[in-house]
Amino acid sequence: MEETPTHSPYKVLIVDDSAIVRGLVTRMMAEDAEIDVVGSVNNGEEALAVMERGGIEVVVLDIEMPVMDGLTALPKLLEIDPTVRVIMASTLTKRNADISFQAMTLGAVDYIPKPSSSKDLNVGEGFREELLDKVKAWAEQRRKMLEVDEAAASEVAQRAEEAEPEAKPASPEPDGGASDDAASEGKAHAFRAEMSVEHQQLQKQGRIQRKRFTAELRPRPMQQQRHQPAQMRQTPQPQQPAPSAAPASQPDTSAAKTPATGAAAGRPAAPSRDPGRLIRDAAIAAGGQPKSAPKTAARPATKAPAARTAPPPKRQAAPAPQKAARAPQARSGSAPAPAKRPSARGGISLLPEKRINVEAIAIGSSTGGPQALFEVLRGLNGVRQPIFITQHMPATFTTILAEHITRLTGLKCQEAQNKMPIVGGQVYLAPGDYHMTVEGRGGGRHLMLNQNPPENFCRPSVDPMLRSLVASYGGNILTAILTGMGQDGMLGGRDVVNAGGMVVAQDEQSSVVWGMPGAAAHAGICSAVLPVGGIAAYIKKFAGGR
Structure with a gap:
């Protein structure tokens, strides 16, 4: 009997123009209790519609499709949710292999070669194992990276809240407007500096997944707004519109699917970019600030929905099951995997x-x-x-x-x-x-x-x-x-x-x-x-x- 997973199933979208392939792949995944196939569609345009509803963690994306092919759909999918993991699926031809690698420079994280016929696909146990392993590995990696950012955001939020009382007592009543603004401005600069150091610590060595490997690769519009704070190259400017507000990278929240509409409409763009506000409302800081780097899975910090009024508990609201799902990743091999990532070096000499x-x-x-x-x-x-x-x-x-x-x-x-x-x-x-x-x-x-x-x-x-x-x-x-x-x-x-x-x-x-x-x-x-x-x-x- 199949074990019940200790984490919520990974949410997967299958995009392929072959009804036979979609059916077989869906069946393969449905047999695994750790995977939930949220949608199965036949072109990139339909995939975008499903993505807009949110909650997708991994997309298995075919290359050659009518209406909208995989390479055209890829940047649009990542624009809707920069943290979604896209695995390109293609038959074993030199052209498709080349396109798969191009896709990886544009934001896809991996590829899987499909058998050349539905008959091969049906009996291809190797294909099934590779597909399931890659889907689970990338979904789990995404959850862990979001968890890292959640922890960092909580820490920053707590620091900001602790610092707030010290800066406030000076001018509670007189001159409410101007002096408050001045104090807030001063705090904003200090906060920026602190955030820069914090993010430098987190990003310095671990930027890997979804990273651009050449200078010209993928500055996506959704990201550019939030990209700067995390990178520490430039000091963020309080007036950016931040179209993709934090929910875009949260797989299971209703706001996640409407980066350009719900986020922008429900909250003025300034809060997630304005350090003064972040200091006054640590929860918003936790949700909005670290969600910067789309491409490095490590940077998309996305704890926004969980944070409204108080600093969230360290481990509370990232996509439910972040921690428990380590073991399944190593299922195809006998590699020992440590129980917890943060303490990975604990038992190593x-x-x-x-x-x-x-x-x-x-x-x-x-x-x-x-x-x-x-x-x-x-x-x-x-x-x-x-x-x-x-x-x-x-x-x-x-x-x-x-x-x-x-x-x-x-x-x-x-x-x-x-x-x-x-x-x-x-x-x-x-x-x-x-x-x-x-x-x-x-x-x-x-x-x-x-x-x-x-x-x-x-x-x-x-x-x-x-x-x-x-x-x-x-x-x-x-x-x-x-x-x-x-x-x-x-x-x-x-x-x-x-x-x-x-x-x-x-x-x-x-x-x-x-x-x-x-x-x-x-x-x-x-x-x-x-x-x-x-x-x-x-x-x-x-x-x-x-």
Whole structure:
């Protein structure tokens, strides 16, 4: 018998022009008690109508549809709710793979390759497992990020409320208008400064999901209003209209679906942007202020509805089930997942760092990996060592991923080929459905591909890559294990450490799924567990580079 989930079901919208595909996918999801299919529609225009009603956490979005295709609908969906997680679904063609990656630069968080026929779809157990895993992982990640912002908002609100009595006694009655305004203005500046520091602390290292990886990517109008306070680059100006008021990122509130209408109409735009008001009403501060970054899931703080008159309890009103849903994420692998994210490092012991002669850099990743890879690799410009990557991904998609890595990071990335010689400073990506290994020593090293049985249910797999690197480079290897389900990379990482190399893992807060990096961290083989934004600098500390 199926266990009853300890959290409310994840709310999912399916958008596909094939009635057969919609029916089969809906049935797959309906069989899982942790998922509630809120809607199933056949084009982007209908999807927008469902989104306007609110409550959607994940959208599975087809690419090719009549009336409005997936790429056209994507920014419009994110405009309605910047925190919704959009997973692109497409058949395995080079064109669709390329569009899926374009969509990820425009705000989609992931992709899933659909079987090419309804018959394949019906019997495709692998497709079902991958679909359910990704939907749950991204929905849970969204809830956790909203929870982080809720906690931050409550803290800021409490500080603001504590500071209020000190600033008030000076001029209670005389000159009600002018002096009050002046005092309020002064407090506003102080509050801005405090908020900047607070947000810098929260955003500094963990900005990952939905982040733009090139300068020109996606400033969406709904966001621009609220984007500035959280980023700390500019001081917010009290007169912005804030069209998408806090409810837009709240999945289960009635206001969430009307970012441009309900929010703007029900409350003057100023309150969520006016620091003076935020000080007077800590609850509004908790709801409105942190909801800034659409793209980093970490920033959309959305506790608005719960806050009306008093600072909300720390854990109260984020989408109901934030905490309990950690376990399901690791269901497809045996990775140990800690019970609570904030205390992720509690049970982890780190190995001492050591100076090693780094000759090779190895990276393993899975769910959420493309975004994390872009982030890490962009910081590795100038390294002289070859970089080997295994990302769990099907054929065709790895070809496009290699092109996007080259385009977005400045590093030359190639999909590995048999007998390809290894050159320093270049990136080699394992092709879909093949394990990538290294053979030879010194100047005679080259890549080899094989279709040996999957390891950790994956091909390509990280473990065989790491074992071969140890055989070729000894302990002169620096390995990074990034976000992903399961525990691939943990055993290979142990071999790296036993040979004298080092392993760094991505931390839980910046991971979509803390399966692979969590397994490495809990195995006691890591010298560091870091936010994704700190991993490149850590690698360069030992590997050198500009």
